Amino acid sequence: MFNHLFQKQLIDPAKSPVFYGYVILVIGTIGIYCSIPGQTIGVSVFTDPVKDALGLSRNQFSNAYMIGTIVSSLVIGRAGVWFDVYGARYVAFFAALTLGLTLFLCSWSASMSTYIKELLSVDTWVVPFVLMTILFFMLRFAGQGVLTMASRNVIMIWFDKNRGKVNSFSSVALSFGFSSSPLWINGLIEGYGWSQTWQFLAIGLLFFSILIFLFYKISPEKHGLLPDGVNHLNTQEQRKTTVPKQFTLEEAKKERAFWMYGLTLAFNSFFITGLTFHIVSIFNLQGFVKEDAIAIFLPGSVVAVTVSTLFNFLSDYLPLKLYLYLMLLGGILASLGFLLLSTPVGVPMLIAGFGTLGGFFAVLNAVAWPRFFGRTHLGSITGKIMSFLILASALAPSVFSFCLSTFGSYKMVGFLGLAFLLFLAIGSIKANNPQ
Incomplete structure (x- = not known):
């Protein structure tokens, strides 16, 4: 009952002055873009300063990244099931929230490593290695995996005949966005340091998670609409839509x-x-x-x-x-x-x-x-x-x-x-x- 009352206060796609799928297209594309901190292109900029701060070699840092990524690939299928059961809104919201919180943990990784070493009275590379493996798993699972998948799928669900056209817009925007991201991330690192840069990105993701909760909607049919913004289907179109x-x-x-x-x-x-x-x-x-x-x-x-x-x-x-x-x-x-x-x-x-x-x-x-x-x-x-x-x-x-x-x-x-x-x-x- 609480959920029903809360839903009524949120944005109603049926009352949107334009087809709500275009809102989904824009916000979903931004959602994929926000996964950059969990993508290789977003992590690679941090490699040198972070490995040096943690006392890891390049091979050790790369292996931690590889193991975290492999483990995330083994469990990402479960997130797909969550998408079907709970919808894009909740899955993407918790993915963005998790990615943001993980970035905060990443920004404190050097301090956490030092604290754990002191707590265990050891001085070994294994501590920062295990720590970064866990953090990389969370980054890859939430960012490259769940947030990307949920944001891309929600766009595709709102369109049918025009699916390729809207994906064209999304692909072009993301190509330029992803290719330019190392430049501005590197600029932030040089200006504020790697730790604070990860905190900036975390704050941005926590803010975007609110937008996800407000604007992501699982499908047009759930709100009395049809894909592509069509008003109604004639008899021939109805036959076509029942075939798949x-x-x-x-x-x-x-x-x-x-x-x-x-x-x-x-x-x-x-x-x-x-x-x-x-x-x-x-x-x-x-x-x-x-x-x-x-x-x-x-x-x-x-x-x-x-x-x-x-x-x-x-x-x-x-x-x-x-x-x-x-x-x-x-x-x-x-x-x-x-x-x-x-x-x-x-x-x-x-x-x-x-x-x-x-x-x-x-x-x-x-x-x-x-x-x-x-x-x-x-x-x-x-x-x-x-x-x-x-x-x-x-x-x-x-x-x-x-x-x-x-x-x-x-x-x-x-x-x-x-x-x-x-x-x-x-x-x-x-x-x-x-x-």
Whole structure:
């Protein structure tokens, strides 16, 4: 009863002067952007000052990050179930709240480490290592995992025929937002220090959690509305809307499309994370300087934004299987460019390939799942897919390093990538839309 009375005081989507889905689009996009402190791109800026403050080596700090990320990938599926049961509003609210509180704990990590050492009368790297592993688990689970998943899903739920078009807006905004985030985060660190910067980000997230509680709404139907803002459905449209089957996670896992699309998206997470993590070393081995290595990201981002903008818009009209094969083609280009890096065609192929991968990732990871499996169990399905992506990104730096230390170069990654992509290309021949 209390919840019912409290709900009446909140914003009513049915009374919005514009279709409330557009409000969801804006606030949901900001929600994904607010996950940056839990993303690799947001954590990496803190690596050097934090590891030095804690007395950890680069390998120890990286391993703590990897273990925390792997553990988060094993439990993120549960958050997808929470999304289906409790809705985007509560799941995203508690994710933002948890991420904000975790950032406060991260800002006190050096003091906490010192206190625990004194309490246990020990002086070992194990204490800050275990502490950061736990904090990284919380960061990755709440930020990269739950807040990202809930915010993306709530946007997709409010749209149907225009899902690709609205995802185009969201993808472009996030591409520019994510790519610029290391600059302003680094500026805050230089001006105020790493500890206070994490506190600034925490305060921002706690404030945004209030906005989530006010504005996130689980679906248009719950408020007497229809997806895309249509006023009513004619008889023909009603027939179309009753056709889609609402797959459970167990039913979705029996479909080939679930695995082929999921593994293709996971390859993107693996390759891009590994490339980004070791980019300077990869290019140095081929005779390039650091500036040449870093310079590939800007044109790659331009390719990714161009691809995602164009093909998000067209995804409302084209079959997604075409997108899957274009994404696989991007992966093949990236792998070949990786192998041919010392040749004149290597760098352009690598840029075109990973840009294409990233562009189609932004489309398929948002649009494919509600189109293939419906919206009712979208949380549990995307939660399982998210576990693939997080696990792949966690393993990538170590696999790249293993190839270098074992074979003396990174080229084995390129050969393994081509073999895996060939497997996906063959396996995807019958990966049709289950609907």
